[in-house]
Amino acid sequence: MATLSTHPDCVPVVSWRFGKGATSIDKYLELAGYESARKCLALGPDGIINEMKTSGLRGRGGAGFPTGLKWSFVPKQAPKPKYVLVNGDESEPGTCKDRLIFEHDPHAVIEGVIIAGLAIQAKMGFIYLRGEYRYLLKIMERAVEEAYEKGFLGRNIFGSGIDFDIVTQTGAGAYEVGEESALMESLEGKRGIPRIRPPFPAVVGLYGGPTIINNAETIATVPHIFRIGAADYAKIGSERNGGTRLFCLSGCVERPGVYELPMGYNLKKMIYEVGGGIPNGKKLKAVVPGGSSTPALLPEEIDIGMDFDQVGKAGSMLGSGGVVVLDESVCMVEFALRTMKFYAHESCGWCIPCREGTDWLKKSLTRIHEGGAVDKDIDNIRYLAENMLGRTFCPLGDAAAMPTIAFVKKFRKEFEDHLEGRGCPYHHAREAEPALV
Amino acid sequence: MSTQATIFSPELAARFDKLVTLYPVKRSALVPMLLYAQDEVGYLSDAVIAEVAGRVGISELDVRNVISYYSLLRTKPAGKYHVQVCTNISCMLRGGNEILEHCKKTLGVANKGVTADGVFSLEEVECIGACSWAPAAQVNYDFHENLTPESVDKVLADYRSKAGQ
Amino acid sequence: MADVTFTVDGKKLTAPAGTLLIEACRAHGIEIPAFCYYPGLSLQAACRMCVVRLEKVPKLQTACTTPVAEGMVVTTESPEIAQARKATIELLLGNHPLDCPVCDAGGECELQDMTFKYGAAESKFVEIKQHRDEQQWSPVVFFDRPRCILCYRCVRVCGEGMDVWALGIQNRGAGSVIAPNKQDHLDCEECGMCIDICPVGALTSGTYRYKTRPWEMSHVGTVCTHCGDGCKTTLGVRRANDGMEIVRGDNRDKSGINGDFLCIKGRYAFDFAAREDRITQPLIRKEDGKLTPVSWDEAIRFAGEKLREIRESRGGSAIGVIGSNRTTNEESYLLQKFARTVLGTNNVDHHRTADYPAFAAAVKGSSEASLRDFVSAKAVLVIGGDPTEQHPGLAWQIRTGVRLHGTRLYVANHELIKLRRQATSFLQIRENDYAGLISYLGGDDRAMAGGPNGEAFREAIRKEESLLVVFGAEFRGREIAALVQFGAALPNVKFACLGDYANSRGAADMGLYPDLLPGYVPVASAGAFAEEYGASLPAAPGLDLVQMFDAAGRGELGALYVVGANPVSRYGIDPATLRKTFVIVQDMFLTETAQVASVVLPAANLYEKSGTVSNTFGDLQMVKKAADKAGVRTDFELIVRLADAMGADVKKLVPFGKGGVRADLGQARGAQSGEADRHGVWLAAHHLEPKLSPFDPFAIFDEIQRLVPAYDVPRLDLLAGNDQHLRLVQIEGASVHRDLVLPSDDTLFTSGTLGRYSRMLSSVLESRKPAETAAD
Numbered sequence A: 001m002a003t004l005s006t007h008p009d010c011v012p013v014v015s016w017r018f019g020k021g022a023t024s025i026d027k028y029l030e031l032a033g034y035e036s037a038r039k040c041l042a043l044g045p046d047g048i049i050n051e052m053k054t055s056g057l058r059g060r061g062g063a064g065f066p067t068g069l070k071w072s073f074v075p076k077q078a079p080k081p082k083y084v085l086v087n088g089d090e091s092e093p094g095t096c097k098d099r100l101i102f103e104h105d106p107h108a109v110i111e112g113v114i115i116a117g118l119a120i121q122a123k124m125g126f127i128y129l130r131g132e133y134r135y136l137l138k139i140m141e142r143a144v145e146e147a148y149e150k151g152f153l154g155r156n157i158f159g160s161g162i163d164f165d166i167v168t169q170t171g172a173g174a175y176e177v178g179e180e181s182a183l184m185e186s187l188e189g190k191r192g193i194p195r196i197r198p199p200f201p202a203v204v205g206l207y208g209g210p211t212i213i214n215n216a217e218t219i220a221t222v223p224h225i226f227r228i229g230a231a232d233y234a235k236i237g238s239e240r241n242g243g244t245r246l247f248c249l250s251g252c253v254e255r256p257g258v259y260e261l262p263m264g265y266n267l268k269k270m271i272y273e274v275g276g277g278i279p280n281g282k283k284l285k286a287v288v289p290g291g292s293s294t295p296a297l298l299p300e301e302i303d304i305g306m307d308f309d310q311v312g313k314a315g316s317m318l319g320s321g322g323v324v325v326l327d328e329s330v331c332m333v334e335f336a337l338r339t340m341k342f343y344a345h346e347s348c349g350w351c352i353p354c355r356e357g358t359d360w361l362k363k364s365l366t367r368i369h370e371g372g373a374v375d376k377d378i379d380n381i382r383y384l385a386e387n388m389l390g391r392t393f394c395p396l397g398d399a400a401a402m403p404t405i406a407f408v409k410k411f412r413k414e415f416e417d418h419l420e421g422r423g424c425p426y427h428h429a430r431e432a433e434p435a436l437v
Numbered sequence B: 001m002s003t004q005a006t007i008f009s010p011e012l013a014a015r016f017d018k019l020v021t022l023y024p025v026k027r028s029a030l031v032p033m034l035l036y037a038q039d040e041v042g043y044l045s046d047a048v049i050a051e052v053a054g055r056v057g058i059s060e061l062d063v064r065n066v067i068s069y070y071s072l073l074r075t076k077p078a079g080k081y082h083v084q085v086c087t088n089i090s091c092m093l094r095g096g097n098e099i100l101e102h103c104k105k106t107l108g109v110a111n112k113g114v115t116a117d118g119v120f121s122l123e124e125v126e127c128i129g130a131c132s133w134a135p136a137a138q139v140n141y142d143f144h145e146n147l148t149p150e151s152v153d154k155v156l157a158d159y160r161s162k163a164g165q
Numbered sequence C: 001m002a003d004v005t006f007t008v009d010g011k012k013l014t015a016p017a018g019t020l021l022i023e024a025c026r027a028h029g030i031e032i033p034a035f036c037y038y039p040g041l042s043l044q045a046a047c048r049m050c051v052v053r054l055e056k057v058p059k060l061q062t063a064c065t066t067p068v069a070e071g072m073v074v075t076t077e078s079p080e081i082a083q084a085r086k087a088t089i090e091l092l093l094g095n096h097p098l099d100c101p102v103c104d105a106g107g108e109c110e111l112q113d114m115t116f117k118y119g120a121a122e123s124k125f126v127e128i129k130q131h132r133d134e135q136q137w138s139p140v141v142f143f144d145r146p147r148c149i150l151c152y153r154c155v156r157v158c159g160e161g162m163d164v165w166a167l168g169i170q171n172r173g174a175g176s177v178i179a180p181n182k183q184d185h186l187d188c189e190e191c192g193m194c195i196d197i198c199p200v201g202a203l204t205s206g207t208y209r210y211k212t213r214p215w216e217m218s219h220v221g222t223v224c225t226h227c228g229d230g231c232k233t234t235l236g237v238r239r240a241n242d243g244m245e246i247v248r249g250d251n252r253d254k255s256g257i258n259g260d261f262l263c264i265k266g267r268y269a270f271d272f273a274a275r276e277d278r279i280t281q282p283l284i285r286k287e288d289g290k291l292t293p294v295s296w297d298e299a300i301r302f303a304g305e306k307l308r309e310i311r312e313s314r315g316g317s318a319i320g321v322i323g324s325n326r327t328t329n330e331e332s333y334l335l336q337k338f339a340r341t342v343l344g345t346n347n348v349d350h351h352r353t354a355d356y357p358a359f360a361a362a363v364k365g366s367s368e369a370s371l372r373d374f375v376s377a378k379a380v381l382v383i384g385g386d387p388t389e390q391h392p393g394l395a396w397q398i399r400t401g402v403r404l405h406g407t408r409l410y411v412a413n414h415e416l417i418k419l420r421r422q423a424t425s426f427l428q429i430r431e432n433d434y435a436g437l438i439s440y441l442g443g444d445d446r447a448m449a450g451g452p453n454g455e456a457f458r459e460a461i462r463k464e465e466s467l468l469v470v471f472g473a474e475f476r477g478r479e480i481a482a483l484v485q486f487g488a489a490l491p492n493v494k495f496a497c498l499g500d501y502a503n504s505r506g507a508a509d510m511g512l513y514p515d516l517l518p519g520y521v522p523v524a525s526a527g528a529f530a531e532e533y534g535a536s537l538p539a540a541p542g543l544d545l546v547q548m549f550d551a552a553g554r555g556e557l558g559a560l561y562v563v564g565a566n567p568v569s570r571y572g573i574d575p576a577t578l579r580k581t582f583v584i585v586q587d588m589f590l591t592e593t594a595q596v597a598s599v600v601l602p603a604a605n606l607y608e609k610s611g612t613v614s615n616t617f618g619d620l621q622m623v624k625k626a627a628d629k630a631g632v633r634t635d636f637e638l639i640v641r642l643a644d645a646m647g648a649d650v651k652k653l654v655p656f657g658k659g660g661v662r663a664d665l666g667q668a669r670g671a672q673s674g675e676a677d678r679h680g681v682w683l684a685a686h687h688l689e690p691k692l693s694p695f696d697p698f699a700i701f702d703e704i705q706r707l708v709p710a711y712d713v714p715r716l717d718l719l720a721g722n723d724q725h726l727r728l729v730q731i732e733g734a735s736v737h738r739d740l741v742l743p744s745d746d747t748l749f750t751s752g753t754l755g756r757y758s759r760m761l762s763s764v765l766e767s768r769k770p771a772e773t774a775a776d
Ligand SMILES: Cc1cc2nc3c(=O)[nH]c(=O)nc-3n(C[C@H](O)[C@H](O)[C@H](O)COP(=O)(O)O)c2cc1C
Pocket: A058, A059, A060, A061, A062, A063, A064, A065, A067, A087, A088, A089, A090, A091, A092, A175, A176, A177, A178, A179, A180, A181, A213, A214, A215, A216, A218, A219, A394, A395, A396, A399
């Protein structure tokens, strides 16, 4: 259903098998399928982890934590069983990439899980999809079945004497469940409330056992790293940011879509060349570079390479790879409000700053957008957001606060234009012309 | 388990019997169970809650605590076709709100409303993971993307005729 | 664990490694604010009030989840931290109703205190707060949602603490809410723990809500009048036009043997005291056969003269005396002394709920377990009984031990009692197998069909290097002896014998028996008592309770003096049996027994007097006068005045004014005493108390301490309100006597006759009826 978009600059690594019918295991095997897993059986845990470190792969879930390093935190000996958990909860607004992987290359995810399992000597892996992705669950379940039939899963996989099982399931609608510890709670059949850390999942995770949790793209990349070689994979990307990434272009661009580009690819180029620029000759107003949680960048700030470090330097974050483009006709207050509505709706409610903070920010932004506010309300919003930052139980609070602070800082004038009954100046403009499609 | 009296179809009951054995702890099967039960029954009735609680061996209170946390789970009936329109940022930028308004008009219901004939229910939802193909909506579990008011009419018409047969 | 040294606000502190920072600080007097943190409950880190700065850590950290570590450098107060806390409170207040003036918690609300401390009073939010109506979840529990700050204390204390799990958390985000297990109401043990633990006024109690303001009450720490556990309870009392009325019972004073715990009875079942149908005037049955109000003088004179006349015409053996399970030790002691020295009879008894004499005879003094021992016990064996229902305090202590100190619990019972859920090992036996079980545990395989279960159970117990053995009323005389014998074979065993009421143990210890003097001294060998009381003590055992009524039936009992007991209903006595007997009853209400009395004397209850009580574990505690009711008298005073009216020498009965006697200097006056308390304690410590009144329980307590060695505990601690564990001394040959033990079979919601006069208990029982018939 959903398809990958392409452009001459694209470098297909994760997407290499997309559209080639690799959902069927036989096709997958033709396309070098499960060869990486076999290699890794020979390599052994340390070998695998060293390769992963060499590849420079950093987590695609948002935080960009070096994957090899994360795996190396798992203790060799542990009293409880170890687990591999694939985070396919993909719920960050602006993000729709993992979905393509599950749809076009489910076996890559399975193979990735097997390799991760070998790396930490786990016997069981879980693949957790967001509840809305039910059709993908069917695809994954089928793929897992095939892998069992072929003996790649279950008892004595690949005749290696090692057992490994995979269970796939979906959530039931909750962004917070994408947070790794909440994800484990959800998988244990509970409310998606994050856990107190430390201890970290690598030490005490699912069912109390050491667990590695990786984003679906991260995991699906793993077999490809062993296919093309860790060093070569690293070369594709930029400094300390190995490989490629699926970027989700959305919003006000000519050719929105999911493109696989090298890490460090220039953001401006991504919008104007890959994405074909802004429709209807409109001017660019702002770019949200890594999903709704990341602070927006101004047009003058987007001439940067899209990797964790460079975007970080520019005062935002690479995040989940969701690049949302805003043109001049967008009301920043409305945009900030819609963003905050999301976080208020998704806050798990556990801690005070996040639960009450997102709720009040939503209310105050609504009032500003409707013109019922005065100047001090703008300061209040910033005060509130700044007091949430770094104070909440899990990063969701930060995810809500950071973009808000940026909106107020960078577009204060627009907020002011709404005050004292004036309301939204952009509405008339919007009425004038039809919505972009 | 399958020998016990159940309110579910034999197939679903059998599926549940298997489900609880897949995980290191029974309770892990809770969320999937609730989803599948909802698909069959339409919503999570008191009877469903009671049986599921029994199957995973926790209290009904516990089950309700979990249900009320997840936005896809409901304890009230919805329409045969549950229309979920995304208005989150990427969709909003490409007319998500207009699509929602259009649905309200054509279905004649407000957000979270159910049509008189019970065929449709409407809900404004958060990002559904179709950002690059916005604006998008889900009807039950099916995605409909790059929507326009016109294509929406077509989609709804198709479902209505399906409901007919 | 080894100690570590760390720095807090510039001070060098030490604490065992792994101690939570918040606890380590509190231990050193550094208070870190917290809503969700509660000692002994699981960690939440949800309220974010406890944030502190750790050197070299980028973000503020929560002290409630941070274990102290060597060299850690901590700042607990700084502008940054104050601001963080202020902001958190501002957010809470954003949606919190400011109805403090009418809120029960107003004045003792942790949110109020924090707001005051961090100055977050001005509201930054103009949006209107969403109002929601208060909900009644049970006769006891009311919930005011907007006031809830979601600290989850209630949820945890109900689940982890009580093992009831009746409260949950539903919805998410700002819609999150505490929810009861039956959707719109609670099905639980109604303990009220959730209410006391709520830092704000979100959970309020059916008895207290909207009754008064905290600062209008004085608070008196005393002992619960209901079951045999003797929990410490703090009564909030307020002046009323007929004395001092109790408006609240709670457990603010965690120093008691019950720690954090109180059950519904300790917390709410004090309401009998204020019932309008309580007797407040002496009654005499006149010629017309009606009980008629008379003056105190007339009543006492009439009763006294009648008793004297009967004693002189028919002898002391024609008079019977029945004591109480709820009067103080001093009163029980005084009653038997009055019977034996003034009435000249050994016809003394009470409603026996456990075979304490057999226990006393069997157990070595040091090997009785205090209720305190259970919290940290290595292993506990519970045989028979149902602590959850009959000894909620004990059940709490055991659960706490299991939860926080890894106590291994062994339960053997013929029922699937709730406490088995905490058990390492549960053994279900047949109802008539208790005696067999003991021999079986002792190694005799023929005594009981144990099966593999029994084997494992027995083996596990044998492996324990220290054990607390608790047994219920299933055990009497010989079985107790056998049980104790079995225990003696194991290392470091302590026992507890479960009896039913607040001072059942005291009644036994104080000699409310026809054959036993205080301290289980046989009447035949009165020894020290003979000297103290004067030679005239009757040496032959008297009639027990059942024999008294038989005698009455035969017309041989001239008079019966009943103090705080209701034998007519308890033993199903046909009122006709007492037609020829002159009956004097001291009670709060016209009980079935009072209704057949010739004289009824309105008595004070345990909350309206002072003295001491002993719980079933032999923990001696002081009860303080909290409430006061015009028109009633303490049983102590009434006994003395009856003796006086009979022409007895009151000084002999209550040795006030004798050498070295110490007396009340306020410590007995509770709510009304104030300063005097502290003087009293100090004076007592230095044996400096002056000699005062014939109504002074402490004059009698002196005598008890002299004549009953077990009761010779340090006075200072006792007066200071600390429980003192008695050391029962073994008495030879006291164990052989008729088994008259009659367990009261009370539940969490009943408390003998007294319980029937508690509206709260009745309404809870009422509210549970449909549920019970419905559920399984
Ligand atoms: C509120 C919140 C939501 C998150 N949602 C997702 C998600 O949907 N998918 C995901 O892979 N990671 C998500 N994360 C990040 C995960 O916590 C975790 O860091 C990630 O899955 C680790 O995988 P990686 O190392 O491969 O990136 C989320 C984090 C937070 C705080």
